[in-house]
Amino acid sequence: MKAADATAKVFVTAFEALPKVEREAVLRQILSVPSLRVDLIDVARWQERRGERAVPYENVRRKLLKVGRL
Numbered sequence: 001m002k003a004a005d006a007t008a009k010v011f012v013t014a015f016e017a018l019p020k021v022e023r024e025a026v027l028r029q030i031l032s033v034p035s036l037r038v039d040l041i042d043v044a045r046w047q048e049r050r051g052e053r054a055v056p057y058e059n060v061r062r063k064l065l066k067v068g069r070l
Contacts, residue, residue: 001009015023031037064070 015026018026030040061070
């Protein structure tokens with residue numbers, strides 16, 4: 001296990017051990033920092049879409065050019 005994974009596990013374990021009210025307070029603090037909020041949203045979107053089939057870059061580029069977005 002990498003050091004980053006071990007550190008993450010410690011934090012998650014500690015977070016899970018908190019009472020619900022304190023977990024909510026921690027989440028409110030995290031979400032109050034704009035850069036952390038954006039990171040959290042990015043991770044959530046990645047988790048939601050991780051099962052989707054990949055689309056080749058050239059296909060995306062071609063479609064964006066066609067509609068005038070590039």
